[in-house]
Amino acid sequence: MSLAESIFTEFDIQAPITRIFLERLPESKLTWRPHERSMTAGQLAFHLARVPGGVVQAVQQNPVQAPEFAMETQPTSVGEILETFDRSVVTVRKVLLAYNDDSMRETWRLMRGDEELLAIPRMQFLRDIMLNHWYQHRGQFSVYLRMLDVAVPASWGPSADERDPGQGFRWVHRPALVA
Incomplete structure (x- = not known):
């Protein structure tokens, strides 16, 4: 299995789980926020929807200029969030598997003007930001759902909302998204 296939396999398992959260x-509740300095629920959901496709597109350039980090766009509907997420998944499928192992090991650079902010293997950036950063925000979003009294979906194992009390622990595995 190539390095890109390895990352893609993990992404392909996690993408449908993230869609269930969204x-x-x-x-x-799109404009609800738990604190004045927090993103709204819609902004956080939109961020979850955009991260994978945005990251995989960014690493196509080397070096790339660091984006200006501003508050995420406020979506107008859950449909807009889901459409954005679906496009993001398609982008990952198109772009990620095109990388060979040499390009995944290549040092990828993030710049601000002429200043180098980060120089790491492309594969590490994809794992750190496209996956781990994404999971961190999905966990944050699960807290938003809990605070809104919405059933939190299972992610790595059963959630308190989807657990069958008489069955004990059962591993949850979601099927991959349909291509």
């Missing part, structure tokens, strides 16, 4: 956001 589908649970009530349309009426």
Whole structure:
């Protein structure tokens, strides 16, 4: 298995799980936020939707200029979030598997003007930001759902909302998204 296939396999398992989280956001709670300095539920969901495709597109350039980090866009509907997520998944599928092992090991650079901010293997950036950063925000989003009294989906194992009390622990595995 190539390095890109390895990352893609993990992504392909996690993408449908993330979509389930996004589908649970009530349309009426898009502008809700747990704290004045927090993103709204819609902004956080939109960030979850955009991260994979945006990251995999960014690493196509080397070096790349660091983006200006501003507050995420406020979506107008859950449908907009899900459409963005679906496009993001398609982008990952198109771009990620095109990388060979040499390009995954290549030092990838993030710049601000002429200043180098980061120089790491492309594969590490994809794992750190496209996957780990994404999971961190999915965990954050699960807290938003809990605070909104929305059933939190299972991710790595059963959630308190989807556990069958008489069955004990059962591993949860979601099927991959349909291509």
